[in-house]
Amino acid sequence: MQLSEYNTDRTYTAEVVRSERITEESTAEVRHIVLRVPDPTFQFLEGQSIAVLVPGPHPFGNAVHTRLYSIASSREGEDRNMAEFSLCVRRCTYIDPISGERYPGVASNYLCDRNAGDRIEIAGPYGRQFIPPRDPSCNLLMIGIGTGIAPFRAFIKHIYEERGGWEGKVRLFYGAQTGLDLLYMNDRNADISNYYDEATFKAFEAVSPRPHFDEPADVRGSLQGNAEEVWSLLQDPKTYAYLAGLSSLEDELEQALSEIAGSRQQWEALKLRMMEEGRWSTLFYE
C-alpha cells in the first residue's frame, strides 16, 4: 500500500512524554520515544503503526512530510497507561550518490529531536494484519531486524503481561549490526531480555559478521543454525509467522527459509498455505 493511500484526515496531537537513546553513542542512534494522546478515541493493537506528520516547509514543496512508525507498546499502553504508547525510531541519514553529501531523513530526525513536552501531529493507527492470534496455544515465530523489533516488543508484552502467559512456543530471531545495536536487549534497555525466563520464550540474537563493512546481521545463519526447530514450527498448523524490518532483509530470509524447506518450491507452497490461513504476516520498509 502506498503512503498516499493512508487516510490522514483524522489527526491527533501527541505530547512527547520522554525520549531516550537505547543504543550506545558509538553506534547508530535509535530512540525509544513515549507519546501521550489523551483522546480516548485513539486506540491501537500491538503490531499497528501510526503516521507522523512533519509540518513544512519541505524542500520538495510538500506541505507535510508523512512517515509511518510501528507502535512498540501493547494495547494497554506504555507501562499500562492507555493514553501513552512508544515508538522505536532510528535516526536516518542518507548519502547523496552524486554529491556524496549526507542528508538527514526528515521524519526520523524530527522525531529524534523532539523533547519532553513537545507536541506532534499523528494519524492512524493503521494495519490489522500484523497482530498475534487469540489462541494462547498457538506458536509465534517472529523474525526481525533493526527497528523491526518494535512490533515484537509489543507482542511479547501483550502475551506475557496482558494475557498472563502463553502456552505455545514463542521464538524471536532478531538481528542487529552489533551486540550494542540489539534493541531492547542491551544494557541501556533490556525490556525484552526481561522475558528470557518465560518457559515458552526463546530469543536468538544475530549480529553482523563484519559490522565495519556494513554487512547485515546474520539472521539467515541464525535461522539455519536452528533449522530443525524452525522447520518443525513452520510445518505446525498452529504456527503464526511474522517478519519485520528493512525490506533488504526479505530476500535473504526467503533464501534461508527455502534452504530450510529443502527447495524454493517447497517453501513457496508452504508459505502460500500459511498466507491463505492468515498465518504469515510481513511488515517490511525501506
Ligand SMILES: Cc1cc2nc3c(=O)[nH]c(=O)nc-3n(C[C@H](O)[C@H](O)[C@H](O)COP(=O)(O)OP(=O)(O)OC[C@H]3O[C@@H](n4cnc5c(N)ncnc54)[C@H](O)[C@@H]3O)c2cc1C
Ligand atoms: C509500516 C512501516 C513501519 C515503520 N516502522 C518504523 C519504525 O518502527 N522505526 C523506524 O525507525 N522506521 C520505521 N519505518 C520507516 C519510516 O517510515 C521512515 O521511512 C524512516 O524513518 C525514514 O524517514 P525519514 O523521513 O527520516 O527519511 P526521508 O526524508 O523520507 O528519506 C527517505 C528516503 O529519501 C531519500 N532521501 C532523503 N533525503 C535525501 C536527500 N537529501 N538526498 C537524496 N536522497 C534523499 C533516501 O534515499 C531515503 O530512501 C516504518 C515504515 C513503514 C512503512
